[in-house]
Amino acid sequence: MATSRGEFSSSFGFIMAAAGSAIGLGNIWGFPTQTAQNGGAAFVLVYLVLAFVIGYPLLMAEFIIGRHSRSNPVGAYRAISGGKPFVPVGYFGIIVAGLILSFYSILAGWMVAYAVEPFFKLIGADDMAAWTVNQGNLSRNILFTSIFYLLTIGIIIGGVKSGIEKWSSRLMPTLIFMMILLTIYVLTLSGASDGLKVYLLPDFNKITDAQLILSALGQSFFSLSLGVGTMLVYGSYIANKENLVKLGVFVTLADIAIAFLAGLLIIPAMYVAANTGTEIFDEGGNLISGPTLVFQILPELFNSMGAIGVPAALVFFILMSIAALTSSISMLEVPVSYAVDTRNLQRKASTWVIGGFFWAISIILVIYFDKLFGLVVSFTTQYSQPLLGLVICIFIGWVMNRNSVLEELKKGNPEVANSLFMKVWPFFVRIVSPLLIVIVFLQSLNVF
Structure with a gap:
């Protein structure tokens, strides 16, 4: 069953795909600014x-459910004993993943547009360059949202090994390499040292601040793409020989490392712009x-760089487009995997139909942006994701x-029963993580 529906062929391919899902646009600008506003290194x-404490236990939960059910x-809820009452939750998760894809693809389309703009500048087509970055232009927004959907659909059609794994294994190292190069360059510019101090020097007076803790809690939860089933589906493609405990650690560390690297780029870049x-x-x-940061502050920074500004902008927005794409493919894979697994439909046809459906929702959001966009973002990320994670x-x-959980973990790690992981993880996933998720949810409702 597992082979027919596809598997990741290597640990590296899986880690790149799962880390790509976790590392998106929110990480690259959300984490750095949260850090700067909440005590820096604290x-x-x-x-x-x-x-x-919260992200890793839930990530492991999704991996275990996914690989155990291969669905x-x-x-997954249908296949596992006691899961039938949870089937509606599975459907809800698929819907939420699709809605996140719908609004996310609009932002990602803007990234593609800003990546294209430097090309037009380089060939002297200034009017076309201006059109590509005119966010109020409806035809421009529809075009670049559609382009991004085509990129996402093209990868998902390839399946697990030839699509998701192949492209994640190429795009993620490229993303990291480009971020490192751009970070090194920005750190040589005047003003960068001020941003570096803000980012790295701790203000331990703030470490017990309730808002800092809640912000870090929310960031740790949302940054790993948890709750909507993306990690569950990716987990269903993991080979039995793989050690889930180690894979979970690697994915969590990769997410943290790239978020931290983004901070080394964004915060100094902002102070260079200042x-x-x-x-x-x-x-x-x-x-x-x-979005104000990405689409206003940073373009102004690149414009101030003189001759190097155009290629720097090109590198940065290609980088952002890659980060968006590695996340969007995991979102589209959730409903596509349902169509292929549960409805026995062909992957290619399912991908086009489902991708087309959510593309249509994206276009509606583009047309009625002021009324609907923020509403969909709040419904999915502030309310739905915490509840699904819970x-x-x-x-x-x-x-x-x-015993089913333990047997699943033993497949790639025979000694896991006596490990520190099994002494600690069950307590966290049963008590600590749910409690913290409730706190995040109540905070999103402004209860405190």
Whole structure:
């Protein structure tokens, strides 16, 4: 069964695919600005702890459920004893993954547009360059959203080994290499040292600050693409010979490392931009974050670099497009895996139909952007993801047979029963992680 539906052929391919899913646009600008606003290295320290306290246990839960069932979120709950009441949750996870893809592809399309702009500048087509970065232009937004969907669909059609693994194994090392090169260059510029101090020097007076802890908690949860079934589906493609415990550690470390590297790039880059006269603080005195940072501050930085600015912009926005693509393929794979596994449909046809369906939703969001975009983002990331993550913890911690969990872990790690992991992980996934997820959820509702 596992072979017919595809498997990752190597540990490296899986780690690159899973890390690619976890590392997206939010990591590359969200983590650095959260760090800068919440005590610098103090935030990093709290984030590191919480990534393993809440993120890693839930990541392992998804891997175990996925490989044990060899199925998608719906099929997994159907296949595992006691899981039938959770089947609606599986369907909900698939819907949420598709909705995240719908709004994410719009932002990713903007990244592609900004990556294309330097080409037009280099050939002297300034009017075309201006059109590609005009966010208010409807035809431009539809075009680049569609281009991004075609890239995503093209990879998913290839399947697990020839599509997801092949391209993740190429795109992720490219992403890391480009980030390192760009970081080294930015750190040579005037003003970068100020950003480096903000990012790396700890303010331990803030380490017990409730807002810092909650921000780190939310970042650790969302940065690993948890709750919507992407990691569950990827887990279903892991070969039995692989050690799930080690794979989970590698994926978590890769996510943390690239988020940290992004901080070494973004925060100094912002202070370099400030050194050339760009405003990098909002009215509240906080560093600007989110789309405003990526689409306003950084282009101004590249424009201030003179001749090197155009190629630097090209490298950066290609980098952002790669980060977006490695995440979007995991989102589309969730509903496609359901169609292939549960409905016995052909992968190619399923990918086109499902990709086309969510593309249509994206176009609706583009047309009614002001009314719908923020609503969909809040519904999926602030409310749905924490609840779905909570259900996964409840299922594997309290419903799924403990012997089944242990036997799954033993497949690639025969000694796991007596390991520190089995002494600690069950307690975290049953008690600690659910409790922290509830805190994240209540915080998103502004309860405290």
